[in-house]
Amino acid sequence: MLWTNDLSVGVPEIDEQHKGLFACLARVEKAIDEKQRGSSVFFALDQLADYARIHFAVEEIEMRIHRYPDFDAHVEQHRTFESRVKQFSEEALHRNVFEDVRDFLNNWLVEHIQIADKAYAPYLVAGNTGAGAGGNT
Numbered sequence: 001m002l003w004t005n006d007l008s009v010g011v012p013e014i015d016e017q018h019k020g021l022f023a024c025l026a027r028v029e030k031a032i033d034e035k036q037r038g039s040s041v042f043f044a045l046d047q048l049a050d051y052a053r054i055h056f057a058v059e060e061i062e063m064r065i066h067r068y069p070d071f072d073a074h075v076e077q078h079r080t081f082e083s084r085v086k087q088f089s090e091e092a093l094h095r096n097v098f099e100d101v102r103d104f105l106n107n108w109l110v111e112h113i114q115i116a117d118k119a120y121a122p123y124l125v126a127g128n129t130g131a132g133a134g135g136n137t
């Protein structure tokens with residue numbers, strides 16, 4: 001799974017970070033596909049978690065600055081993702097991680113970007129700091 005143009009949220013800095021997340025995901029998938037040792041999958045998931053933590057922090061700061069109204073729900077999605085990745089990486093040490101892990105990660109990331117990230121992005125683009133919606137006309 002690769003980042004494609006239709007995943008662009010219109011904010012270059014955020015798009016670059018999303019590409020980075022997909023690169024991390026590709027490493028997780030590779031480790032799973034090649035049936036590498038659990039520690040390889042664990043390490044790849046750990047890198048994904050690190051990268052995601054930084055990316056989510058950036059988004060959350062930007063949403064705060066621009067007073068995004070659905071901040072709480074968005075942050076909750078980030079926390080859910082983090083706890084699932086942590087759970088997967090712990091499981092990876094003890095058993096084979098299955099296809100459903102890669103499916104979950106891919107589906108979550110694509111859906112989160114397409115719906116949740118695309119919802120806050122116009123607030124950043126418009127330089128909105130709270131007065132009304134910053135969406136497209």
Ligand SMILES: [Fe+2]
Nearest residue numbers: 059112116117
């Ligand atoms: Fe997000």
Ligand SMILES: [Fe+2]
Nearest residue numbers: 018059113117
């Ligand atoms: Fe994002």
